[in-house]
Amino acid sequence: MNSQMNLEKQPKKAENRRSIRKIFPSILENISVLLIVLFLFVPIFWIFLTSFKPYEEVFTTSIFFQPTLENYLAVFSSSFDLGKYYSNSTIVVVVTLLITLVVSVLASYSLSRFYIPGKQIIMFGILATQFIPLIINVIPYFVMFRNLGLLDTTLGLIIVNLGHTIPYAIWLIKGFMDRIPIAIEEQASIDGASRLRIIWSILLPLAKPGIITASVFCFVIIWNEFMFALILTNREAVTLPVALQFFIGEEGVIWNQMAAAGTLFILPTVVFMLLVRKQFVQGMTSGSIK
Amino acid sequence: MKNKLFKYILLIPAFILLALTTFYPLVRSFWISLHDWDLKETAEMGPFVGINNYLNAFSDYQFWNTLKATLIFTGSTVITTIVLSILVGLLLSKEKKHLSFIRAVLIIPFAVSPALIGYSWRFMLNPDYGLFDRIIGFFIPALSDVIWLSHEATAMVALVSVVVWIFMPFISLMFISALMGMPKEVFEAAKVDGASSMQTFFRITLPMLQPIILIATILTTMFTLKAFDPIVTLTQGGPGASTSVLNFFIYKTGFQFFNLGYSAALGYILAGITMVVVIVYMRRLVKGDQWN
Numbered sequence: 001m002n003s004q005m006n007l008e009k010q011p012k013k014a015e016n017r018r019s020i021r022k023i024f025p026s027i028l029e030n031i032s033v034l035l036i037v038l039f040l041f042v043p044i045f046w047i048f049l050t051s052f053k054p055y056e057e058v059f060t061t062s063i064f065f066q067p068t069l070e071n072y073l074a075v076f077s078s079s080f081d082l083g084k085y086y087s088n089s090t091i092v093v094v095v096t097l098l099i100t101l102v103v104s105v106l107a108s109y110s111l112s113r114f115y116i117p118g119k120q121i122i123m124f125g126i127l128a129t130q131f132i133p134l135i136i137n138v139i140p141y142f143v144m145f146r147n148l149g150l151l152d153t154t155l156g157l158i159i160v161n162l163g164h165t166i167p168y169a170i171w172l173i174k175g176f177m178d179r180i181p182i183a184i185e186e187q188a189s190i191d192g193a194s195r196l197r198i199i200w201s202i203l204l205p206l207a208k209p210g211i212i213t214a215s216v217f218c219f220v221i222i223w224n225e226f227m228f229a230l231i232l233t234n235r236e237a238v239t240l241p242v243a244l245q246f247f248i249g250e251e252g253v254i255w256n257q258m259a260a261a262g263t264l265f266i267l268p269t270v271v272f273m274l275l276v277r278k279q280f281v282q283g284m285t286s287g288s289i290k
Numbered sequence: 291m292k293n294k295l296f297k298y299i300l301l302i303p304a305f306i307l308l309a310l311t312t313f314y315p316l317v318r319s320f321w322i323s324l325h326d327w328d329l330k331e332t333a334e335m336g337p338f339v340g341i342n343n344y345l346n347a348f349s350d351y352q353f354w355n356t357l358k359a360t361l362i363f364t365g366s367t368v369i370t371t372i373v374l375s376i377l378v379g380l381l382l383s384k385e386k387k388h389l390s391f392i393r394a395v396l397i398i399p400f401a402v403s404p405a406l407i408g409y410s411w412r413f414m415l416n417p418d419y420g421l422f423d424r425i426i427g428f429f430i431p432a433l434s435d436v437i438w439l440s441h442e443a444t445a446m447v448a449l450v451s452v453v454v455w456i457f458m459p460f461i462s463l464m465f466i467s468a469l470m471g472m473p474k475e476v477f478e479a480a481k482v483d484g485a486s487s488m489q490t491f492f493r494i495t496l497p498m499l500q501p502i503i504l505i506a507t508i509l510t511t512m513f514t515l516k517a518f519d520p521i522v523t524l525t526q527g528g529p530g531a532s533t534s535v536l537n538f539f540i541y542k543t544g545f546q547f548f549n550l551g552y553s554a555a556l557g558y559i560l561a562g563i564t565m566v567v568v569i570v571y572m573r574r575l576v577k578g579d580q581w582n
Contacts, residue, residue, distance in 0.1 A: 033381050037392060040399050040459060046421055047410050059419040099307070107304035114297035129312045131564050133516050135540045136557035139550055140318035163311030166304055195296060224403040226519040231545050241405040241519070255413050262406045269401035277397055281463055 044266075050259035058256045071260035082261055085243040091154050092239060093222045096161045100218055101211065104169035109199055111170070112177035113185075123174075126167045134164065138231050145232060152233045160228045165218040172217065172283065176210025177203065212276050213283030220269050240265045323554035330548045343555035353556070355531050356539040360515070362446060363535050367453045367514045372507055375458050376499070379465030380491075393466060399459045404452075408523030411452050415439060442532035445525050449533050452520045457513060461506045468502045469495070501575065508571045515564050536560045 050058060052067040075082040111119060141160055142151070150156035180203065188198050204211070226241045233242065240261070247258035273280065323343055326336040347353045382389050382396070399407075414422040415438040427434030438444045472495075480490045518537050521527060527534030527542070534542070537560060544553030 029381060032377070033389070033392065036378055036381065040396070040455065042421070043407060043410050043414065043455070044398070044402060046414060047406070050413070061419065061421050061424050103303040103307055106300040110297045110300035116297065116301075126308070129308070129316075131512060131568055132316065132561045133537055133540070133557060133564065135518070135537055135544070136319045136554065136561060137312065137315040139322060139544055139554050139557065140315040142545070143322075143550070144315075144318075159311055162307050163315075166308055167312075170304065220401050224405070224519075226403070226405045226522070227541070230522065231541070241403050244406060244409060244523075253409075253413070258409060262403075262410070265406060266402050269403075270398055273397055273401040274395075277394060281397060281467070284460075284463075 047259045047262050047266075050256055051263045053256050053259075055256060071256045072264075074257050075261045075264070080246065080257070080261070082243070082264065085238055085240050086264070088154055088237055089223060089239040092157045092161065093219060095154075096158050096165060096222050097215060097218055099158075099162060100165040100169050101215060104166055104173055104214065105199070105204070105207075105211065108170050108174035108177050109203065112174050113182065123171070126170055129163070130167050134227065137163065138228060141228075142231060152235060152237045154237045156232055157225075157229060157237060157239065160232065161222050161225060164225070165221060168221070169214040169218055172214040173207065173210045176207050176213075176283070180206045209279045209283055213280050216272060216276050216280050217284070219272060223269050319554045320558060322550055323558055325551045327551040328548060329550050336551065339551070343552050344559065346552060347556060347559060352531065352539070356534055356536050359446075359531065359533060360535040360537075363450065363453075363517075363533065364511060364514045366446075366450045367457075367517075368507060368510045370450060370454050371457045371461055371510050372503060374454065375461040375465050375506065376503070378458065378462040379469050380495075382462070383466045383469035393463075396459045396463060396466075399455060404456050404519040405523045407452055407455065408520035411448060411520075411524050412439065415448055439525060440529050442529060445529055445533050449520060449525055452524055453514060453517055456520070457510055461510060464502055464506055465499065468499060472498060504571060504575045508568060508575075511567055511571070512564060515560065515567070536563075 049063065051071055052069070053065055054068045054070065057065040074080065110116065111123065116122065137160070141156075145151045145153075145156050150159070184202060184206070185198050188202050189195075193201075224241055225239070229237075229239045229242045233239070244258055244261060244265075247254045247261070322335065324338060324340060326339045326342070328336065382393055411422070414420045417423055417435075417437045423436075423438065426436075436444055438448050476494060476498075477490060480494055485493070516537055517535070518541070521533060521535060521538045522541075525533040527538050536556065540553050540556045540560065543549050543556060
């Protein structure tokens with residue numbers, strides 16, 4: 001945060017020397033940029049700050065306090081058991097993502113490279129499933145899972161999430177494969193490589209930006225998925241976003257501990273997103289504009 | 291011949307999974323929507339009632355209230371998000387060093403859990419110790435005594451601001467990448483011809499952005515109609531039913547009152563609304579293409 005604000009101030013100084021006609025708009029511009037940055041990052045910063053606050057300081061807006069790690073220790077203790085929810089979330093994400101990527105890469109290859117009757121309709125149908133509010137699907141899932149004993153299991157959550165991630169993954173990956181020239185594969189197939197071999201050792205490396213974009217997108221979706229987990233789990237398979245409500249007790253909300261759990265909760269997606277930011281933003285924006 | 295089989299084999303895993311996880315529940319849900327089913331009373335699906343559940347919605351005053359809340363919520367969220375995102379796009383798409391740093395971190399809110407942000411808004415709007423409450427009270431003293439989440443209008447404002455916070459960074463990035471990809475010659479030519487910056491914006495930039503504005507509007511509308519997490523964590527649909535949008539009302543009907551048949555029917559009504567909106571936008575999009 002601090003470094004950002006410093007960056008804001010430097011150009012202002014330089015611009016003071018310019019003619020008066022230009023100063024006003026450029027100050028206005030810098031103030032607007034500053035407001036945007038504050039609006040977007042103060043909430044995150046405040047969660048982060050609160051997570052280090054001792055209990056007495058939570059109910060003040062002070063920025064200066066004796067920071068403590070107590071909250072982080074508390075959320076891992078047996079009374080909250082963050083470790084359990086973290087591992088639930090991790091299992092759901094890893095398994096869903098692996099299955100999603102394998103089936104979506106295969107399907108995207110087929111949809112990108114071959115003549116398939118009704119391809120346009122298939123692609124639209126896949127996307128249309130995501131126009132439909134997913135709450136519709138939860139109703140039969142609830143009934144089926146109750147009968148099958150899958151309520152409150154990570155397996156149940158994995159199944160539901162697959163229906164959510166595969167459509168996006170197919171769209172994103174197919175978009176990238178369409179842009180890879182087919183001539184490269186033809187050359188390899190003349191050289192006698194098998195089809196699966198071509199997908200694995202030629203197409204996959206070339207489609208890597210698309211696969212990374214799809215992975216990050218699906219990772220964020222599953223990691224933050226709230227509705228399915230809220231309805232289909234209650235104790236054993238609870239994932240992180242739903243576990244946050246356990247900090248709301250009869251005596252009020254334990255904000256500092258919720259903030260500590262929240263900070264650890266958003267850490268993986270934020271770090272992952274920053275690592276592959278360039279590819280992700282390019283992939284998403286060019287994909288949606290195309 | 292081998293190729294012919296191969297291409298379908300590749301499709302099969304994805305199709306089986308989609309059929310089981312999406313298409314089957316959709317059909318099953320529709321079937322449930324044609325039945326009377328109160329899960330509190332029976333574990334088995336009740337009698338077939340045809341389209342009664344759908345007809346009931348239209349005579350249910352709660353449904354109409356919900357629809358009104360949905361309209362206000364969606365309308366204000368979409369308009370605010372699009373206008374702000376264009377503004378952010380214009381501000382951040384210049385070639386400056388500190389701006390490129392902000393562009394780089396702009397994607398972060400997209401990765402943050404909407405549920406957590408809902409809670410944090412609740413924390414920050416608290417009238418006794420909330421940071422936002424203090425800041426707003428400091429700059430606009432007239433609003434310092436407002437208890438944000440206990441009045442219908444201000445609770446809606448709070449909810450809209452959360453959802454705008456969630457969508458705006460991503461939509462802004464779409465505009466930024468469009469603006470930065472625009473040919474510079476056009477703007478130079480406009481400058482040479484003496485066009486003011488306002489004229490340039492309304493005559494050149496905005497028309498060139500039009501297709502992206504439409505796509506961004508479609509995406510924002512779809513996601514706003516499906517918004518769920520911030521409503522549960524911020525307002526719980528309250529105060530009263532003022533922020534109880536359709537998606538949340540379906541959840542309450544199905545999983546707090548366990549009226550599954552009615553809940554499924556409401557779900558299909560929401561799906562219908564979403565489809566109509568998307569098709570209307572899409573037709574404009576296609577028309578726009580023909581114009582160019």
